[in-house]
Amino acid sequence: MSHSILRPPAVKVSLRVAAKGDYADLERIEADVFRERSQWRYRWWASDYAEYLLGRGRLGVVAVMPRPLGAGRVVGGIVYRFEGDALLLDRIVVDPEFARRGVGRQLVAHLDVEAPAYTWTYAWALGLQLFLRASGFAWFRTAYTAEREEVYLMRRPAAECCGR
Numbered sequence: 001m002s003h004s005i006l007r008p009p010a011v012k013v014s015l016r017v018a019a020k021g022d023y024a025d026l027e028r029i030e031a032d033v034f035r036e037r038s039q040w041r042y043r044w045w046a047s048d049y050a051e052y053l054l055g056r057g058r059l060g061v062v063a064v065m066p067r068p069l070g071a072g073r074v075v076g077g078i079v080y081r082f083e084g085d086a087l088l089l090d091r092i093v094v095d096p097e098f099a100r101r102g103v104g105r106q107l108v109a110h111l112d113v114e115a116p117a118y119t120w121t122y123a124w125a126l127g128l129q130l131f132l133r134a135s136g137f138a139w140f141r142t143a144y145t146a147e148r149e150e151v152y153l154m155r156r157p158a159a160e161c162c163g164r
Contacts, residue, residue: 010102011065011075015110018060018077023049025074026062029095042124044091049079052090057082061110063094063103078107080114086155087116092128108135116158124151132156 018026023046034043044052053060063076076094080087089111094103111119121137123129124145129152137154145151 008101011098013063013075013103013106014066015061015063015106018049018053018062018079020050022060022062022074022077023047026077026093029074029076029093032096033093044093049077052079055081058090061107063107076103076107078110080111080119082114082116083120085117087111087114087119089119089121104131105135112158118155118157120153120155122151123154124149129154 026044026049027046030043030045049060052058058079058081060077060079062074065071065073065075075098077091078089078093079091080089082088089108092104092107094107119137120140121132122143123132123137132154135156137156140153140155143151143153
């Protein structure tokens with residue numbers, strides 16, 4: 001399959017449970033995603049990942065480049081929790097260098113391994129909304145943050161990710 005300048009070739013990553021040593025890598029990715037100071041309120045720091053993952057029923061998975069391509073480099077991550085028969089996707093982040101190369105789809109596809117009836121998430125950024133829609137999520141309702149910012153509650157039935 002050929003690729004264009006607009007869409008670089010897909011990469012196959014390994015997925016594994018996030019460990020304490022990964023939090024700094026996730027923070028580095030967050031810094032690259034949220035470069036502008038005005039966006040820092042959306043950014044998670046290593047301490048945010050550590051605190052989140054201490055909670056009961058909360059899990060984190062990282063996407064790692066295979067050796068020798070990236071020598072085990074963390075290029076993305078996802079954190080989620082279970083709420084009854086549903087899974088709540090709280091965070092997904094992909095290194096901008098690997099954006100549009102299938103890393104995010106591989107992370108979302110991992111959620112089907114957990115086999116919830118539904119996966120829910122909130123999306124505020126247009127790019128995230130479009131990615132989630134392409135991954136089988138649909139708008140469910142509009143909500144507002146404490147700062148009165150509009151966000152969309154999106155959901156996806158199990159096994160509707162990534163063209164399955």
